[in-house]
Amino acid sequence: xxxxxxxxxxxxxxxxxxxxxxxxxxxxxxxxxxxxxxxxxxxxxxxxxxxxxxxxxxxxxxxxxxxxxxxxxxxxxxxxxxxxxxxxxxxxxxxxxxxxxxxxxxxxxxxxxxxxxxxxxxxxxxxxxxxxxxxxxxxxxxxxxxxxxxxxxxxxxxxxxxxxxxxxxxxxxxxxxxxxxxxxxxxxxxxxxxxxxxxxxxxxxxxxxxxxxxxxxxxxxxxxxxxxxxxxxxxxxxxxxxxxxxxxxxxxxxxxxxxxxxxxxxxxxxxxxxxxxxxxxxxxxxxxxxxxxxxxxxxxxxxxxxxxxxxxxxxxxxxxxxxxxxxxxxxxxxxxxxxxxxxxxxxxxxxxxxxxxxxxxxxxxxxxxxxxxxxxxxxxxxxxxxxxxxxxxxxxxxxxxxxxxxxxxxxxxxxxxxxxxxxxxxxxxxxxxxxxxxxxxxxxxxxxxxxxxxxxxxxxxxxxxxxxxxxxxxxxxxxxxxxxxxxxxxxxxxxxxxxxxxxxxxxxxxxxxxxxxxxxxxxxxxxxxxxxxxxxxxxxxxxxxxxxxxxxxxxxxxxxxx
Amino acid sequence: xxxxxxxxxxxxxxxxxxxxxxxxxxxxxxxxxxxxxxxxxxxxxxxxxxxxxxxxxxxxxxxxxxxxxxxxxxxxxxxxxxxxxxxxxxxxxxxxxxxxxxxxxxxxxxxxxxxxxxxxxxxxxxxxxxxxxxxxxxxxxxxxxxxxxxxxxxxxxxxxxxxxxxxxxxxxxx
Ligand SMILES: Cc1ncc(C[n+]2csc(CCOP(=O)(O)OP(=O)(O)O)c2C)c(N)n1
Numbered sequence: 253x254x255x256x257x258x259x260x261x262x263x264x265x266x267x268x269x270x271x272x273x274x275x276x277x278x279x280x281x282x283x284x285x286x287x288x289x290x291x292x293x294x295x296x297x298x299x300x301x302x303x304x305x306x307x308x309x310x311x312x313x314x315x316x317x318x319x320x321x322x323x324x325x326x327x328x329x330x331x332x333x334x335x336x337x338x339x340x341x342x343x344x345x346x347x348x349x350x351x352x353x354x355x356x357x358x359x360x361x362x363x364x365x366x367x368x369x370x371x372x373x374x375x376x377x378x379x380x381x382x383x384x385x386x387x388x389x390x391x392x393x394x395x396x397x398x399x400x401x402x403x404x405x406x407x408x409x410x411x412x413x414x415x416x417x418x419x420x421x422x423x424x425x426x427x428x429x430x431x432x433x434x435x436x437x438x439x440x441x442x443x444x445x446x447x448x449x450x451x452x453x454x455x456x457x458x459x460x461x462x463x464x465x466x467x468x469x470x471x472x473x474x475x476x477x478x479x480x481x482x483x484x485x486x487x488x489x490x491x492x493x494x495x496x497x498x499x500x501x502x503x504x505x506x507x508x509x510x511x512x513x514x515x516x517x518x519x520x521x522x523x524x525x526x527x528x529x530x531x532x533x534x535x536x537x538x539x540x541x542x543x544x545x546x547x548x549x550x551x552x553x554x555x556x557x558x559x560x561x562x563x564x565x566x567x568x569x570x571x572x573x574x575x576x577x578x579x580x581x582x583x584x585x586x587x588x589x590x591x592x593x594x595x596x597x598x599x600x601x602x603x604x605x606x607x608x609x610x611x612x613x614x615x616x617x618x619x620x621x622x623x624x625x626x627x628x629x630x631x632x633x634x635x636x637x638x639x640x641x642x643x644x645x646x647x648x649x650x651x652x653x654x655x656x657x658x659x660x661x662x663x664x665x666x667x668x669x670x671x672x673x674x675x676x677x678x679x680x681x682x683x684x685x686x687x688x689x690x691x692x693x694x695x696x697x698x699x700x701x702x703x704x705x706x707x708x709x710x711x712x713x714x715x716x717x718x719x720x721x722x723x724x725x726x727x728x729x730x731x732x733x734x735x736x737x738x739x740x741x742x743x744x745x746x747x748x749x750x751x752x753x754x755x756x757x758x759x760x761x762x763x764x765x766x767x768x769x770x771x772x773x774x775x776x777x778x779x780x781x782x783x784x785x786x787x788x789x790x791x792x793x794x795x796x797x798x799x800x801x802x803x804x805x806x807x808x809x810x811x812x813x814x
Numbered sequence: 815x816x817x818x819x820x821x822x823x824x825x826x827x828x829x830x831x832x833x834x835x836x837x838x839x840x841x842x843x844x845x846x847x848x849x850x851x852x853x854x855x856x857x858x859x860x861x862x863x864x865x866x867x868x869x870x871x872x873x874x875x876x877x878x879x880x881x882x883x884x885x886x887x888x889x890x891x892x893x894x895x896x897x898x899x900x901x902x903x904x905x906x907x908x909x910x911x912x913x914x915x916x917x918x919x920x921x922x923x924x925x926x927x928x929x930x931x932x933x934x935x936x937x938x939x940x941x942x943x944x945x946x947x948x949x950x951x952x953x954x955x956x957x958x959x960x961x962x963x964x965x966x967x968x969x970x971x972x973x974x975x976x977x978x979x980x981x982x983x984x985x986x987x988x
Contacts, residue, residue, distance in 0.1 A: 371831055376838045380885045381831065400885055433983065434827050434888045558879030 257387030258283035258418040261351065262291045264394035267426045270322050272313065272684060274298045274306035278326025280366060281353030283418035298684070298713050301705035303330050305677035307337020308703070311346050312681030315664045316639055316689075318471070320347040320401050321681060327353045328366030331412070332373065336671055338408045339377040343668030344492060345469060347406035349397045356416040357385040370412050379407030387420035391427075399429035404437025405556040406469060439557065441572040443580060448568045449551045450584035452525050458593045459485045460523035460548075462508055462516075462537075465492035465667075466530010466555065466574045473497065473660045475578035476529065482582060484589040486597050488516035490531050491652055494663035499636070499656040505597045510536045511649040511798045514608075515600030517808040520545050522596070528552045530574045533563040534668065543807035553577050607813040608799050613654070620793035621769050623650035623722050629772055630692055630720065631656045633780040638690040638718075639664060639682050643675035643699035646728040649798045651694040662689075673702030679717045680709055690718065690780065697723040697749050707759040710785050718779050719761075721752055721789045724796070732797045756787035763787040815870035819848070820892045821900060821971050822878060824863035825855055825979045827886040836863065836887075839880045845869050849902070849968035857980055860888065866969045889982055893973055900971030904949045905931065905941045906956055907963035913938055916959055926952045937962055 255263070261284050265273065275297060277285045288297045300306045303325040310321030321341075325334050331352040341348045355364040371383050380400045382393050390413070397409040453459055467476050473496050480487045480503040488505050489496060491512075497504050506513030508520070517539075520526065526548040531537070538544045541563060549567040553574055554560055560569045570577050612624035627650055630638065636656035641664040642648040648665055657663060664682050666674040679693035700721050710717060727745040734742050756763035762782060766775045772790065779786045802811045826832055833852065840847050848866040855862035867874065874892045882890040910933065912919055923930065928942035942952050949966060 372834060375831060375835050376842060383830075432885060435885045556883065558876070558883050560879075562876060562879070 253424070254421040255424050256283065256287070256418065257390050257413070257420050257422060258287045260387065260390040260422060260424050261394065261413065261418070262287045262295060263424060264391055264426060265322065266291070266294055267428070268320070268394070268398045270295065270320070272296045272298065273322040273324055274300055274309040274681065275324030276300055276303050276306060276326070276330060278330045278353065278366070280327035280355055280415050281324060281330070281418075283415065284324065284351070284353065284413075297324075298680070298709065300677065301708045302703065303333030304336050304673065305680075305703055305706045305709060307334045307348070307350065308340070308674050308677035309681035309709075310348050310350075311337060311341050312641060312664055312678030313685040314346050314348060314681070315678070316661055316682035317685035318468075318661060319685070320349055320398055323348065323350045325350070325352050326366065327355055327370070328368045331370040332368060335373060335377065338374055338410065340666050340669040340671045340674065341408040342377045342379065344666065345406050345465060346408065347401040348408035349394075349401050350408060350410045352410065352412045353418070354383065354412045354414045357414045358416070360385070360414065370410065374410045377408070378410050381410040381412070383412040383414070384417050385414045387417045387422035390417065390422065391424065395427060395429040396432065399432070400435070438573050439555065439571040441576050441580060442570070445568055445570045446577060446580045447584060449527075449570055450581055452549055452551060452568060453483065453485070453527065454586045456525035458523045459483070459525040459527060459590070460519065461485050461487035461527045461529060462490065462520070462531060463487060463493045463496060463529040464490040464531025465496075466553070467493060467496040468660055470530065470555070470574040472530070472575035472578050475575055475582065477501070478582050479578055479585070482587055483585050484594070485527070486590070486594055488513070490534070490537055491665060492667045493531065494652060495657035495660050498658050506601070507653060508537045510539075510802045511653065511800065513601070513653070514604035514800050514811060514813065515597045517800070517802060517811045518600060519596060521547065521807070521809045523548050526550045528554070529578070530554065532559045535563075538563060539802045539806050539808045539810075543809065604800065604813065612650075615793070621766070621772060621790055622796060623647050623792050624654050626720065626722060626772065626776070626790050626792065627651055627654040627694070629776040630780070633776045634690050634692065638662070638692045639686060641665065641675045641679040641682055641691060641693045643693070643695040644670045644672045644729075645696040645699060646724070646732065646796070646798050647694050647696045647722040649729075650722075672699040675699065676703050676706045676719065677709070679719070680706060680713075680715050683715050683717045692718045692720060695719065695721050696728060697721055697725060697747055697752070698727045700752070704755065707756060707761060711759040711761060714784070716782070716784050718782070719756070719785070719787045720779075721787070722792050723749065723752070723789055724792050724794045725749060726794060729798070731795070735795070735797070737803075752789045753787065761785045761787050763789070765789040765791070767791045815872055817868050817870055819866060819868050819895055820871075820874045821895070821898055821969065822863070822865040822867065822874065822881070822890060822892045823971070823973065823977070824865070824881055824890045825857070825888040825977075826861050826863065827888070828859060828861045829886045832884065832886050835884050836865075836881055839877055840867070843873065843877065845873065845877070851968035851970050853970070855979070857983060860979065860983070864968065864970055889979055891973065891977065893971075897975065898971040898973050900969050901943050902946055902949060902967050902969050903941060903943045904953070904964065904966040905939055906952070906961055907937050907939050908956065909960060909962060910934065910936055910938050912959050919956070919959060922952070922955050926955070928952060
């Protein structure tokens with residue numbers, strides 16, 4: 253039976269188990285939209301308000317579910333509006349398939365209306381991309397797209413489909429892609445390397461595990477837990493590793509990075525064996541590389557060969573899928589408890605508690621509401637079990653530092669790219685992917701206005717997300733840098749804001765504003781109890797800073813507490 | 815680490831967008847490509863890129879890692895000059911009158927082991943394959959007589975060690 257290319261696109265998505273896509277229509281993608289209309293019982297399309305929202309919503313969906321997120325846009329501006337989300341997915345290894353319409357094949361290169369070279373534009377920020385110009389290519393290419401997006405180190409794929417290929421008829425049959433000869437997503441585990449790693453770990457006096465999103469992407473949470481519990485090795489997470497282990501696990505020592513915890517950063521330079529699991533030594537984690545973990549032997553478990561020795565020279569590299577590698581490692585490591593080494597983390601934590609955390613969570617001296625105590629309140633009323641979706645800035649660091657997690661895939665944030673405007677649409681995707689979980693978006697007054705239009709999507713599609721804007725009337729993180737490194741010259745960081753609650757209410761979303769500490773508890777309780785979307789604006793102390801902090805270019809040892 | 819000349823060899827599927835993908839990897843790192851050549855390889859339907867860059871070994875490792883990560887790339891290698899046999903080709907277009915007026919030119923052509931490709935009434939064309947220095951040498955010698963046109967190809971090279979792409983492909987198929 254012959255069907256149109258556009259129908260083939262939908263049938264391919266259904267074959268891949270997709271039942272939810274985000275997008276925005278336009279001329280060059282109309283045949284696909286016509287089929288979306290016909291298939292609406294099987295494939296739900298969520299109309300966003302801006303294509304960037306579609307990309308971030310698909311990311312939020314992917315991050316919360318582990319499945320591939322799908323975004324659809326028209327050619328030209330529709331396609332270019334996706335780019336920020338695609339770049340974000342690329343650097344944070346998020347599986348995404350983006351489908352864009354393109355002008356007809358005969359018009360390519362003619363500067364036709366809404367023609368743009370989206371293949372050229374998206375090349376550096378996609379794991380793979382391809383332009384389909386003939387209908388018969390559709391099944392094979394879409395099958396490849398899904399395979400590439402989710403396998404190995406996941407990432408975004410963009411498929412551009414010319415309009416003629418959507419209209420033309422083709423004979424449809426679908427075979428899932430399971431192999432591409434030039435692509436080796438899972439390096440074969442070398443058991444000798446695992447044995448070398450085990451030997452180093454067993455001989456170590458101060459071994460230290462640092463783990464990233466690789467744990468979540470390879471679904472190795474149970475193996476990580478088994479490893480730390482058997483060996484007694486303290487483990488710290490990167491920002492994207494958050495929630496891969498329960499926050500309260502006694503061997504979880506906290507967060508690495510520029511605004512991470514004091515002990516985990518400083519003790520990186522005291523350990524003797526550093527065991528990196530599914531993380532990529534981002535500069536926000538390492539600080540100055542020339543003074544990073546020089547004393548330690550480094551073991552790197554990683555699926556992407558290009559990450560080995562990229563930033564930090566390893567003693568042993570175990571190139572493999574993390575779950576497989578840890579499964580092989582666990583029987584080879586000795587039982588241990590490393591008590592005195594643990595105590596070093598505890599001591600450092602006490603220092604941080606007294607210098608930073610106590611004041612953040614219970615501000616004294618008549619200070620206004622802090623971001624940290626708001627996050628604590630959300631923990632309290634969500635039973636430490638919400639999916640936290642944070643935007644970018646100070647509030648993000650407070651959310652990541654103070655939010656508590658019990659379940660994996662519960663932290664959705666823009667780590668590598670630091671994309672303001674990420675959280676509101678990503679929360680939509682996370683909630684729709686995990687409808688039984690509470691999803692709370694934590695956003696600054698700046699970032700909220702970068703994709704504020706997605707309140708329209710929340711209203712129209714009735715997405716019951718909880719939106720918390722932590723309003724300090726500043727582009728707070730930039731202001732903090734101006735205070736610390738630019739002599740308080742607040743260049744363009746003061747925000748004169750609109751009535752956010754009125755805006756939310758304009759979209760018929762229940763809204764509340766909290767200005768006094770004594771109202772915070774009840775307001776958060778009311779928000780968390782709401783069955784519908786809820787907007788909460790919290791006026792926070794205006795010029796609070798995030799500490800600890802490793803200034804750019806400084807060593808992890810030189811982390812500042814104030 | 816000091817800058818050195820590296821020859822990067824890339825075996826890949828023959829795909830429209832790949833050149834753009836690979837050149838983007840250099841662009842992103844602000845590394846200038848000294849020469850680039852794309853051709854068939856010893857394996858049917860497999861293309862071979864030969865890219866010459868001047869950079870540090872650390873960067874070349876990083877770049878080769880990123881190149882190899884591209885879906886359609888089968889394998890990428892890098893070598894220093896001592897590990898490869900390499901050459902470039904150049905062609906020179908010169909006014910025919912000089913062939914008769916300037917006796918020296920014939921000697922230059924002979925001594926440089928270059929070839930006369932064609933001779934017409936107005937111009938003649940010679941080609942020369944060899945190391946960059948030999949081509950530069952010839953260029954400098956001919957320059958004083960006047961060169962009407964000059965073009966030099968990118969480097970092509972083969973490694974002294976085995977590349978084993980065929981066996982790799984066999985493995986990938988199974
Ligand atoms: C799209 C984008 N533009 C600019 C920046 C630079 N930037 C990083 S944090 C920040 C301030 C964010 O302010 P706000 O959203 O109010 O959050 P706060 O830091 O006050 O919590 C800015 C401008 C960015 N990360 N992303």
